[in-house]
Each structure stands twice: as structure tokens, then as C-alpha cells.
Amino acid sequence: MTMQRRFATENWDNALELGPVTVLTGQDQGKYPHGNSILVTGENEAILVDPSLTVADRGISFDVDRILLSHVHEDHIPGMSRLPDIPVLCHEEDAIGLTSLDGLMSMYGLPEEIEEEFRKEVLEDFSYAPSKQVSTFTDGATIHLGGVNIEVIHTPGHTRGHCAFLIPEARTAYLGDIELSGFGPYYFDAWSSLESFENSLQVCGEIDADHFVTFHHKWVVSGRDQFLNMLRDFGSVITKRELAMLAFMSEPKSLEECALQRFVYRPAVATKFVHHVETRSAQIHIDRMLADGRLIQVTESSFQAT
Ligand SMILES: [Zn+2]
Known part of the structure; x- marks a missing residue:
């Protein structure tokens, strides 16, 4: 049976149609805590990708058969x-986050004093509930919607199971939290990996599409050259961070001094996560630069650029 489906624009004046892909533009163009979801509609099935807080606020005024998560x-x-009650699909490495709140929290790995407050936010502000019908996929899977396909490209680093999705019929790629912003890659959770993120940036550079949708900030980037420039700038935040750390560490510095110097957030940012993230980042980069000889350990707790 072939169903005729049409996206109802009610509540979504700012939706963008890219053939079978509808970008459900989030509040403030997807600025956190909001985000940009997409709806992919085939002849047999409609799949909602990354249902954002804006989707939660506005409700679902269109058909959805399954949910897919980056x-x-x-x-x-x-x-x-x-x-x-709708089936949910995600990469097998992130499925633990859908089984329980404890599972989700293990992916962040936050210090106890922050985690307690964040648990409440996840329940109250983001309406977290364990999912009943989860199926998983791995790299290279294809989801067939009838005349339209979603191809899974595993792009770990932000989380272990982070994936981009290519919809060839729309010449569109959905990049999730490879968000192309000036902030750069976020790789500071227990479930994150800097090296995997760097590999994934290479993988993204090979994606053959004309439109690139990010969950936050940049929304829709059209034109592959423009995308490649933005992808390069996004990745260069990592290099700049390491160069800034090496300059700071021309004199011996401790992990805590690096964290307080802030190589991730601007001084004006004052969230409860700042010190934790700055400490994680400093540790990740100190470990890497010790391993490749850019830093040496000079005392039990201090490190210096070579
Ligand atoms: Zn994320």
C-alpha cells in the first residue's frame, strides 16, 4: 500500500522542505536547549529524527512511524x-541512554554534585522517560522508507554511538551534534573521545550531499564547499586549543591551573558545568601531549611544554 502523506505546516511556519526531508527548525534556530529536528517521509513510512524540545513544546501535527536518534x-x-509508544532507533553504543536515567547519566560521567541537579533537569525540563521499544543499528545500515532511504554513517566522538544520516534522495546529510559552530567539537563526556571525533570529522568531509543540517546553531548549510570550510574551521578549534595550552605551559602548570585558565569557555560563561568540562578538557589534552612529547612532566603535579 502506498500512503500519501503531507507535512502539516501548522505550528511550523519556519520549516524548510528539502524534497523528502523537512527541517523542523527549532526555537532560536536550534540554540540549546532547543534543536533542529528533521522529518524524512517516504512512500511507506515517516521517520522523525532527533525530536527536539521545540517538537515537545509544539506537539506532533504530522504522521510519524518511527523515531531515529543521531x-x-x-x-x-x-x-x-x-x-x-513509537519505536525508537539508535546506534547500539548509545542504547544504554534509553534504558534508564542511570544509563543516560553514565554516558555523561558528571561529578556527583552536578549530576544530582542535572538529573532533575533531564526529568523535568526534557521529559526523560525510559523507552519501551528500542532497536539498534550499526555503521552502514540503511533504513528504507519507500522510495527514500536513510544511510547511517557512524561518527563517534561526541558520544560513542553518534551517527550522521545521509538521505541521498534529498542530497541532504543530518549531522546531529557535529554542529559546525565556533565553539568547536564537544568531546568532554565519559562517552566521548577526542581521537574518534577527529576521525569522524574526516569521515564527514567525504559525505556527498548538497545540504548539511546541524542540530544546533548553524541549522542548514547549503553547498558542499561552504560545508567543507565550516567543517575545517570547526575542527581547527582543537588545534588552537592545544597551541594556546602549550603557550600557557611554557612555564610549569598544574591540571587545575589549566582548568582555571579556561581553554574551552569564555570567561563570561557561568554554568555549573564549566569547571568540570575545563578539567576534563585539560586532562584529555595534557594526556595526549605527554604521549606525543609536546609536554613533559616536571613535578608530580606540573607539566611543561618541550
Ligand atoms: Zn549531544
């Missing part, structure tokens, strides 16, 4: 509360 993080799942 990864399991609090801001990518709140719209699931509007479709509690």
Missing part, C-alpha cells in the same frame, strides 16, 4: 514524550 543526549529526545 545520539542519546537530553536535548535530542524530549519530543519522544509526545510519541511514547
Whole structure:
């Protein structure tokens, strides 16, 4: 049976149609805690990708058969509360985040004093509930919607199971939290890996599409050259961070001094996560630069550029 489906624009004046892909532009163009979801519609099935807080706020005024997640993080799942009985798909490495709140928290690896407050936020502000019908996929899977396909490209680093999705019929790639922003890659959680993220940036550079949709900030980037420039700038944040750390560490510095110097956030940012993230980042880069000889350990707790 072939169903005729049409996206209802009610509540979504700012949606963007890219053939079978509809970009459900989030509040503030997807600025956290919001995000940009997409709806992919084939002849047999419609799949909602990363149902955002904006989707949760506005409700679902269109057909959805399944939900697909680029990864399991609090801001990518709140719209699931509007479709509690619908099957959900995610990469096998992130499925733990859908089984329980404890599972999700293990992916972040936050210090106890921050985690307690964040748990409440995830429940109250992001409507977290364990999912009943989860199926998983791995790299290279293809989801057939009838005349339209979603191809899974595993792009770990932000989380272990983070994936990009290519919809060839729309010449569109969905990049999730490979967000192309000036902030650069976020690789500071227990489930993150800097090296995997760098590999994934290479993988993204090979994606053959004309439109690139990010969950936050940049929304839709059209034109592959423009995308490649933005991808390069996004990745260069990592190199700049290491160069800035090496300059700072021309004199011996401790992990704590590096964290307080802030190589991730601007001085004006004052969230409860700042010190934890700065410490994680400093540790990740100190470990890497010790291993490749750019730093040496000079005392039990201090390190210096070579
Ligand atoms: Zn995320």
C-alpha cells in the first residue's frame, strides 16, 4: 500500500522542505536547549529524527512511524514524550541512554554534585522517560522508507554511538551534534573521545550531499564547499586549543591551573558545568601531549611544554 502523506505546516511556519526531508527548525534556530529536528517521509513510512524540545513544546501535527536518534543526549529526545509508544532507533553504543536515567547519566560521567541537579533537569525540563521499544543499528545500515532511504554513517566522538544520516534522495546529510559552530567539537563526556571525533570529522568531509543540517546553531548549510570550510574551521578549534595550552605551559602548570585558565569557555560563561568540562578538557589534552612529547612532566603535579 502506498500512503500519501503531507507535512502539516501548522505550528511550523519556519520549516524548510528539502524534497523528502523537512527541517523542523527549532526555537532560536536550534540554540540549546532547543534543536533542529528533521522529518524524512517516504512512500511507506515517516521517520522523525532527533525530536527536539521545540517538537515537545509544539506537539506532533504530522504522521510519524518511527523515531531515529543521531545520539542519546537530553536535548535530542524530549519530543519522544509526545510519541511514547513509537519505536525508537539508535546506534547500539548509545542504547544504554534509553534504558534508564542511570544509563543516560553514565554516558555523561558528571561529578556527583552536578549530576544530582542535572538529573532533575533531564526529568523535568526534557521529559526523560525510559523507552519501551528500542532497536539498534550499526555503521552502514540503511533504513528504507519507500522510495527514500536513510544511510547511517557512524561518527563517534561526541558520544560513542553518534551517527550522521545521509538521505541521498534529498542530497541532504543530518549531522546531529557535529554542529559546525565556533565553539568547536564537544568531546568532554565519559562517552566521548577526542581521537574518534577527529576521525569522524574526516569521515564527514567525504559525505556527498548538497545540504548539511546541524542540530544546533548553524541549522542548514547549503553547498558542499561552504560545508567543507565550516567543517575545517570547526575542527581547527582543537588545534588552537592545544597551541594556546602549550603557550600557557611554557612555564610549569598544574591540571587545575589549566582548568582555571579556561581553554574551552569564555570567561563570561557561568554554568555549573564549566569547571568540570575545563578539567576534563585539560586532562584529555595534557594526556595526549605527554604521549606525543609536546609536554613533559616536571613535578608530580606540573607539566611543561618541550
Ligand atoms: Zn549531544
